[in-house]
Amino acid sequence: xxxxxxxxxxxxxxxxxxxxxxxxxxxxxxxxxxxxxxxxxxxxxxxxxxxxxxxxxxxxxxxxxxxxxxxxxxxxxxxxxxxxxxxxxxxxxxxxxxxxxxxxxxxxxxxxxxxxxxxxxxxxxxxxxxxxxxxxxxxxxxxxxxxxxxxxxxxxxxxxxxxxxxxxxxxxxxxxxxxxxxxxxxxxxxxxxxxxxxxxxxxxxxxxxxxxxxxxxxxxxxxxxxxxxxxxxxxxxxxxxxxxxxxxxxxxxxxxxxxxxxxxxxxxxxxxxxxxxxxxxxxxxxxxxxxxxxxxxxxxxxxxxxxxxxxxxxxxxxxxxxxxxxxxxxxxxxxxxxxxxxxxxxxxxxxxxxxxxxxxxxxxxxxxxxxxxxxxxxxxxxxxxxxxxxxxxxxxxxxxxxxxxxxxxxxxxxxxxxxxxxxxxxxxxxxxxxxxxxxxxxxxxxxxxxxxxxxxxxxxxxxxxxxxxxxxxxxxxxxxxxxxxxxxxxxxxxxxxxxxxxxxxxxxxxxxxxxxxxxxxxxxxxxxxxxxxxxxxxxxxxxxxxxxxxxxxxxxxxxxxxxxxxxxxxxxxxxxxxxxxxxxxxxxxxxxxxxxxxxxxxxxxxxxxxxxxxxxxxxxxxxxxxxxxxxxxxxxxxxxxxxxxxxxxxxxxxxxxxxxxxxxxxxxxxxxxxxxxxxxxxxxxxxxxxxxxxxxxxxxxxxxxxxxxxxxxxxxxxxxxxxxxxxxxxxxxxxxxxxxxxxxxxxxxxxxxxxxxxxxxxxxxxxxxxxxxxxxxxxxxxxxxxxxxxxxxxxxxxxxxxxxxxxxxxxxxxxxxxxxxxxxxxxxxxxxxxxxxxxxxxxxxxxxxxxxxxxxxxxxxxxxxxxxxxxxxxxxxxxxxxxxxxxxxxxxxxxxxxx
RNA sequence: GCGGGGGUGUCAGAGUCUGGUCAAAUGAAUACGGUUGAGGGCCGUAUACCUUAGUGGUUGCGCGGGUUCAAAUCCCGUCUCCCGCACCA
Numbered sequence: 007x008x009x010x011x012x013x014x015x016x017x018x019x020x021x022x023x024x025x026x027x028x029x030x031x032x033x034x035x036x037x038x039x040x041x042x043x044x045x046x047x048x049x050x051x052x053x054x055x056x057x058x059x060x061x062x063x064x065x066x067x068x069x070x071x072x073x074x075x076x077x078x079x080x081x082x083x084x085x086x087x088x089x090x091x092x093x094x095x096x097x098x099x100x101x102x103x104x105x106x107x108x109x110x111x112x113x114x115x116x117x118x119x120x121x122x123x124x125x126x127x128x129x130x131x132x133x134x135x136x137x138x139x140x141x142x143x144x145x146x147x148x149x150x151x152x153x154x155x156x157x158x159x160x161x162x163x164x165x166x167x168x169x170x171x172x173x174x175x176x177x178x179x180x181x182x183x184x185x186x187x188x189x190x191x192x193x194x195x196x197x198x199x200x201x202x203x204x205x206x207x208x209x210x211x212x213x214x215x216x217x218x219x220x221x222x223x224x225x226x227x228x229x230x231x232x233x234x235x236x237x238x239x240x241x242x243x244x245x246x247x248x249x250x251x252x253x254x255x256x257x258x259x260x261x262x263x264x265x266x267x268x269x270x271x272x273x274x275x276x277x278x279x280x281x282x283x284x285x286x287x288x289x290x291x292x293x294x295x296x297x298x299x300x301x302x303x304x305x306x307x308x309x310x311x312x313x314x315x316x317x318x319x320x321x322x323x324x325x326x327x328x329x330x331x332x333x334x335x336x337x338x339x340x341x342x343x344x345x346x347x348x349x350x351x352x353x354x355x356x357x358x359x360x361x362x363x364x365x366x367x368x369x370x371x372x373x374x375x376x377x378x379x380x381x382x383x384x385x386x387x388x389x390x391x392x393x394x395x396x397x398x399x400x401x402x403x404x405x406x407x408x409x410x411x412x413x414x415x416x417x418x419x420x421x422x423x424x425x426x427x428x429x430x431x432x433x434x435x436x437x438x439x440x441x442x443x444x445x446x447x448x449x450x451x452x453x454x455x456x457x458x459x460x461x462x463x464x465x466x467x468x469x470x471x472x473x474x475x476x477x478x479x480x481x482x483x484x485x486x487x488x489x490x491x492x493x494x495x496x497x498x499x500x501x502x503x504x505x506x507x508x509x510x511x512x513x514x515x516x517x518x519x520x521x522x523x524x525x526x527x528x529x530x531x532x533x534x535x536x537x538x539x540x541x542x543x544x545x546x547x548x549x550x551x552x553x554x555x556x557x558x559x560x561x562x563x564x565x566x567x568x569x570x571x572x573x574x575x576x577x578x579x580x581x582x583x584x585x586x587x588x589x590x591x592x593x594x595x596x597x598x599x600x601x602x603x604x605x606x607x608x609x610x611x612x613x614x615x616x617x618x619x620x621x622x623x624x625x626x627x628x629x630x631x632x633x634x635x636x637x638x639x640x641x642x643x644x645x646x647x648x649x650x651x652x653x654x655x656x657x658x659x660x661x662x663x664x665x666x667x668x669x670x671x672x673x674x675x676x677x678x679x680x681x682x683x684x685x686x687x688x689x690x691x692x693x694x695x696x697x698x699x700x701x702x703x704x705x706x707x708x709x710x711x712x713x714x715x716x717x718x719x720x721x722x723x724x725x726x727x728x729x730x731x732x733x734x735x736x737x738x739x740x741x742x743x744x745x746x747x748x749x750x751x752x753x754x755x756x757x758x759x760x761x762x763x764x765x766x767x768x769x770x771x772x773x774x775x776x777x778x779x780x781x782x783x784x785x786x787x788x789x790x791x792x793x794x795x796x797x798x799x800x801x802x803x804x805x806x807x808x809x810x811x812x813x814x815x816x817x818x819x820x821x822x823x824x825x826x827x828x829x830x831x832x833x834x835x836x837x838x839x840x841x842x843x844x845x846x847x848x849x850x851x852x853x854x855x856x857x858x859x860x861x862x863x864x865x866x867x868x869x870x871x872x873x874x875x876x877x878x879x880x881x882x883x884x885x886x887x888x889x890x891x892x893x894x895x896x897x898x899x900x901x902x903x904x905x
Numbered sequence: 906g907c908g909g910g911g912g913u914g915u916c917a918g919a920g921u922c923u924g925g926u927c928a929a930a931u932g933a934a935u936a937c938g939g940u941u942g943a944g945g946g947c948c949g950u951a952u953a954c955c956u957u958a959g960u961g962g963u964u965g966c967g968c969g970g971g972u973u974c975a976a977a978u979c980c981c982g983u984c985u986c987c988c989g990c991a992c993c994a
Contacts, residue, residue: 176990218909218989225908225990232994250994263994306992331992341994349906350992423993543989613932615918622917630932637947688919691931 008639010603014731018116026748027078027121031529035075039530040066041509041569043538043546044081044128047107048088051114053578053585053611053623054539056595060608060728061575061617061684062537063120067727068681070121071751077530079512080115080122082108084131085501087165087181090435094467100435104131114596118604119730121747126515130504131435135511137458138521139503140440142553144451145560147441151197152429154449159428161189166471167432168193170500171425172226172545180545194439194497195426198552202227202422205551214571216618219543226544228423233407234338235416237262237315239274240323246270246315249337249421253410254402255344257391258365260355261324262315263308265332265339266291271311274326280312284328291330306331306354318415319406320392329354337421345381346373352381365390366399427549429500434465434473436498444485444492453486459494472496505546506553509533509568520562527563536569537617543574573617573684580623593623605729606632612686612728635732638697638725642718642736645704649718649740650711663713666703669696670720674754677724690728697721715740720752 021027031037042062045055066078082104089100108129115122128135146152160169164184168191173180198205206227209220232251239246246264250256264271266288275281287309308329315324324343331350332341345355346364355362362375366386373382388397394405410416430439438459440452452459462480465473474480474496485492507521513530514523538546547569554568577584580591598607610631615621659667673696680689700717703709718740726733726746737746 216909221908222989228990228993230993248994252994329992332994333992336993338994343994348994350994354992421993540989619918624917624933626933627917633946634932640947685919687931691919694931 008636008643008735010605010635010732011599013735014117014119014604017731017734018119020734021121021745021747022116024745026745028123028125029075029077031526032075033529036073037077037530038066038069038074038535039077039533040069040535041079041512041533041537043536043542044083044505044508045111046086046088047082047084047104047111047129049107049110051111051595053593053595054575056118056607057575057578057611057617057621058537058539059115059118059120060611061573061686062535063118064608064612064686064727065535065537065681065684067121067730067747068751070747071723071727071749073750077126077512078122079126079128079515080112080120080124081126081128081508081512082111082130083501083505083508084108084129085136085436085498085504087433087435089131090433090467090473093435097467099463101131104435105129117599118595118608121730126512128508128511128515130501130508133458133460134518136437136504138507138511139437139499140452140457140459141454142507142521142557143440143499143503144454144457146196146556147451149560151200151556152194153197154192154194156190156192158188159191159193161187161191163187165433168428168430170428170502172427172548193428193430194441195428196552198427198549199422199424201552201555202229202424204555205424205548208551208567211567212569212572215569216572216574219540219547219572219574222543223548226424226548228421230421232419232421233410233416234419235318235342235410237318237340237342239326240314240316242274242313244270244273246340247338248340248342249419250342252344252347252403253406253416254388254394254399255347255365256317256319256342256406257388257394258344258346258363259317259322259324259342260345260361260363261343262326263329263332263341263343263351263354264311264326265334266328266330267334268328268332268339271328274313275311278312280310284309284311287328306350306357308354308358310358318410318413325360327354327358335425336423346375346378347381347383349381349383352378363390427500427552429503430497431500432472432496433498434461434467436501437503438474438480439495439497439499441495442483442485442492443495444488444490446490447485447487447492450485450487450492456486474498502546502549506549507557509536509550510554510557510563521557522562524563527565531563531565532567533569535571535573537573537575540574547572575617576615576620578621578623585623598628602628602632603731605732606635609635609690609729613690614687616687617684634694635729637701638721639732639736641697641701641704642722642739645714645718646739648704648709648711649715651715651719651741652712654710654712654716659710659713662703662706663710666699666717667713669699670717671754674720674724674752678751678754681727686728689724693721693724722746723749723752 040062042058045051045058062078066076070076084104089104092098092103093100112124112127116124130136143152160171160174161167162169162179162182162184164179164182168189169179169186174186177186178184179186206224206229209215209223212220230251232249233253234247234249235253235256237246237248246262248262271284271288275284291307306329308327308331311326311328313326315326316322317324327343331354332339341351343351343354343360344365345351345360345362347366352362354360362378364373364375364378364382365388366382367373367389368382368384368386386399388394388399388402391397391402394402397405407416407418411418438461440457440459442450442452444450462474462477464477464479466476467473469476481494481496483492483494484490510522510527510531514526517523517526550568554563554565557563558565579585580593583591585592595607598610606628610628611621613631614624614627654667673692676692677689680686680692700714700721703717704714719742722733722736722740722742723746726737726749730747733746737749742749
């Protein structure tokens with residue numbers, strides 16, 4: 007048994023020695039940028055990583071072999087909390103910890119045979135990288151895209167830092183799952199909302215992104231068109247603004263809801279008898295939010311605050327409620343409630359016994375308030391709406407909006423769910439925000455020539471707060487403007503800033519004049535194929551799109567979208583559950599490699615499931631992959647002497663040779679298409695099928711050495727993107743030159759495959775030709791018996807056409823009727839033509855005619871055939887060109903044998 | 906509620922866009938035979954049902970209907986599962 011690990015080490019060393027995966031910009035070659043989401047350098051790689059890289063590497067290798075200039079880099083998302091936690095718990099330097107992990111992980115990646123250009127490695131925690139985070143921050147600041155603001159922010163008590171909205175999932179921290187609290191803090195934001203429209207509209211152009219990622223982003227941006235309407239408050243000069251997408255229901259407003267935390271609430275209840283109750287209510291809601299933030303959709307809670315608003319269009323007085331179902335973060339924090347046409351308002355109104363008013367009815371039905379059991383939200387006709395009555399509600403939206411704008415009672419607006427990106431983090435292990443605070447000058451950005459602002463080493467991790475604050479050498483500084491005493495910003499940047507542009511840095515990783523070399527970026531970008539987990543559907547993928555657009559507007563590059571095609575890989579599960587330490591179902595890739603070698607691990611991962619789907623890890627599956635590789639290896643090894651790399655002489659070929667060659671060409675076609683579409687498991691199953699056939703061919707008594715050489719060579723080349731080490735070894739074994747990793751991808755010969763008709767017209771033409779041939783035969787040769795071999799989707803058309811022809815010439819018709827008694831008017835009888843139609847199980851049916859016996863020799867009954875009917879084989883071989891024609895019949899194309 | 910994706914043989918999992926070469930790739934499992942001291946491994950054969958020497962036929966891809974000469978594939982209805990977001994006014 008071959009020692010796969012030994013083979014792997016040997017070839018890895020040779021690749022490294024010749025440095026064969028290094029790339030440069032080459033305008034003459036077509037480029038391909040293949041990228042995996044760069045990993046966080048935790049202590050070990052897990053199988054999810056392995057899957058990610060196996061997918062990317064297979065594609066990168068494939069593209070390389072197809073003549074592309076392939077940029078395939080690797081780097082590390084090296085800032086972040088785990089390093090800092092390790093520092094706190096084990097008193098190690100986060101930098102040492104991180105760099106040691108990077109070393110270990112890249113070693114594993116090399117052992118797996120990933121064909122990265124290692125000269126482009128980046129690690130986000132070193133100053134040569136994070137300097138550019140700061141540089142861009144300053145650029146953003148200069149353009150007003152970075153700003154500091156005091157607002158209510160999400161605070162994670164577990165990570166002891168604030169979080170961006172995107173990092174809060176169902177009220178919990180995305181990383182540590184602690185329930186997020188709300189804090190009022192002054193923080194740095196990036197103005198992603200400036201790009202809300204573009205980020206949303208450009209989703210349309212992302213043709214090769216998964217639908218669900220696109221919809222997730224659309225929902226997250228959450229644009230809705232509507233109108234802000236101003237309501238007067240009764241007995242007061244105060245006015246309140248509300249946002250609605252349904253101004254057509256304005257006449258149906260019966261009450262008004264304000265978010266409890268809305269600042270106007272305090273003013274409205276000040277010194278009224280409701281004041282105390284309202285305060286109590288607000289406290290209660292806050293408390294509930296903290297504990298039950300996850301599911302508060304069930305029961306709506308509210309309270310009347312003793313005041314009223316006036317409906318601007320009809321003067322109706324509507325009571326004002328504060329209620330937990332109005333949220334401050336969306337719109338204006340105030341809702342005009344239309345219970346008849348909004349389900350939430352309806353439920354609330356029923357609970358608090360508020361009045362209902364129908365203003366839209368379905369076309370041929372009358373709605374009655376007291377009979378309604380739910381809100382009517384479909385389209386309909388306006389009623390009870392003065393001069394807007396009888397309008398279709400869709401039109402009414404426009405008309406009423408026009409009216410409100412004319413009377414200066416409202417203004418059309420667009421609302422987004424998307425908030426600005428909060429990037430401040432109260433943590434040490436990240437990029438320092440390059441800003442100082444001076445008592446005289448205020449917020450002062452660090453000048454570009456003073457970058458990078460280095461992370462200090464003299465910090466104390468045990469303090470509980472942000473360790474940076476404990477470094478006085480860092481905190482105390484001079485103001486760049488007035489040279490007076492100043493204080494450095496101690497917050498660091500969200501690590502998602504690092505990952506928002508790393509793919510640009512790979513294009514020119516050593517460039518030191520700007521964040522990247524514009525020329526290199528314009529050559530390599532956009533990323534042709536991006537591969538990563540679905541968990542970044544909004545976070546990283548939205549930020550990266552935002553950065554790309556912002557950098558474009560800073561004239562640093564001219565790319566609109568960073569990732570042309572996106573593939574979100576599925577999870578790896580085992581025994582029906584996600585791999586996790588607590589369940590004890592974790593598989594360590596190192597063990598698999600130790601036992602079976604890296605090729606087996608790669609092959610299993612790619613073969614077990616399509617990349618997008620869940621992969622169920624199974625140990626027997628791994629064994630199966632290993633068994634296959636052994637079979638493949640010994641097929642080549644055992645038949646070495648039967649291989650010739652010389653040219654095939656097509657005149658010498660028998661039907662068997664032709665058959666295997668046509669199979670080979672089919673395979674090349676299928677594998678190429680499958681890899682192109684990332685359907686690796688299908689490509690591999692095709693290769694397995696092919697190799698089984700090649701093995702059978704190898705077992706034949708006499709085989710064509712050139713043909714066999716071609717078959718084996720092809721199998722090695724097409725396997726090499728999946729199992730590169732073994733393929734290098736076999737490539738070398740059959741005495742092919744160079745590395746198979748750099749070999750040319752085979753092209754298939756169209757003439758060797760089905761001549762599949764492009765159009766039905768073309769096919770019909772073929773059919774007619776064949777019919778003409780039959781009719782000719784009948785006339786000239788007057789055969790006793792005629793056997794037709796027709797298969798595939800065209801057989802029906804064939805017979806229909808045949809029938810037409812026969813009807814044209816009466817005497818032929820008579821002959822045909824004699825030959826084919828079952829042939830009748832009813833076209834269903836096509837199936838009754840069974841004796842005449844022989845299915846086509848292999849690519850080339852061998853047809854034997856001997857007295858009354860007709861045989862269709864299948865692949866799997868070949869043995870039986872040879873054993874029992876040897877004499878008949880002779881007959882076939884002796885036959886003339888007519889039978890040869892039948893032998894070469896391809897699926898879908900009728901063939902005829904005349905006796 | 907809104908949105909995205911599924912349901913195929915003993916199991917995992919292709920095939921559906923573009924209907925016919927589909928009783929359905931590939932792998933696993935099971936059974937029998939060969940090789941082997943046994944086990945493993947390897948090789949061969951079989952694994953919906955009925956039938957044949959080869960073959961042919963019946964049923965069949967969640968369920969029910971429809972279109973078609975022809976449906977796993979197209980259309981309509983229905984059941985069911987998974988996943989994202991969610992009091993978005």
